Amino acid sequence: MxxxxxxxxxxxxxxxxxxxxxxxxxxxxxxxxxxxxxxxxxxxxxxxxxxxxxxxxxxxxxxxxxxETEPHNVKVYFDGGYDIQTKQAGLGVVIYYEQNGKWYRMRRNAPAQGLDSNNEAEYAALHLSIVELELLDVHHQEVTFIGDSQVVINQMTGEWPAYEKELANWADRIDEKLKSLGITPQFELVPRKLNSEADRLATQSLQGIDITGQIELQEE
Structure with missing residues (x-):
């Protein structure tokens, strides 16, 4: 905070x-x-x-x-993938955080139905990351969200307008969720190679591979 x-x-x-x-x-x-x-x-x-x-x-x-006993110093990597042929989407989320003097990494992926574009998949991945933050009891603090989607990052920061109704609805839903948790977001756009963990999780979800796990890290 x-x-x-x-x-x-x-x-x-x-x-x-x-x-x-x-x-x-x-x-x-x-x-x-x-x-x-x-x-x-x-x-x-x-x-x-x-x-x-x-x-x-x-x-x-x-x-x-x-x-000191709650998750803090939180960084979130998110990515969404979309298969035009099957109209299936895969979402990937990686969350790094500190708790009780130790660092942790949580990974999660998930399939998504009813989406029509890669941009929607990216928004859905961002939304999934916030759902995971709520489950971790992250609240009333600043959180950095890192992704490689220019559309999502620039629209969430207000740099670009969201003309498409579906994307505007996702942005509104995310803003409301962040506000309800008291989370102040900082959005960071990175090249895809620096978002490889979340990208790989999204791809694995499209391949039918489900991953959910958390580990303690030896170093930050």
Whole structure:
């Protein structure tokens, strides 16, 4: 979770000015906020998240304590494949996360019916990744979503408009799901070779190979 600090600075002659910080990780915001308060010239110091919700210092400390035992530092790789001949789609998702001081990798693929294009398959893979995040109990934090689909990444970031109704519906559904989980997404477009794990899972799904698994990693 990223937070912005808002506070009123009162000068020696009584002049007051409102200051806002940039958004920063919650732990950093708490440290800086406590330092600001020690100066003795700040009042009404408030922490605000990217959903415009306000937080008290004790709530942030509780959140940070809970996050030690919950999945965090989450990165998601997703990919979708579509076979024009059979009209079948395969979805692949790889999730890396930290929990209790250890790093894990979760892999999942799945077939999908009723899709009409590779772009829909890519959106379906992104949606599947968010469903998996919910099952992992990932919430109220920033998550990086990495894919090789220019259409999906650029439409989800607002760089490109979604003119096709089906794709717009997928984007809306994903936005609603992210909002309900309190997840702030960061989307990253990469070449296909850097998305090989998710691509392979999607291909294996099209081949009828089901994969679901989680392992602990020795290194990040």
């Amino acid at each position: 990223n937070l912005m600090i808002e506070w009123i600075y009162k000068s020696k002659n009584g002049t007051e000015v409102v200051f806002h910080s940039d958004y920063m990780p919650a732990a950093h915001a708490l440290t800086i906020g406590e330092d600001i308060e020690k100066l003795g010239r700040a009042k009404n110091l408030t922490y605000i998240d990217q959903h415009d919700s306000t937080w008290m210092a004790k709530e942030i400390k509780k959140y940070l304590k809970e996050m």
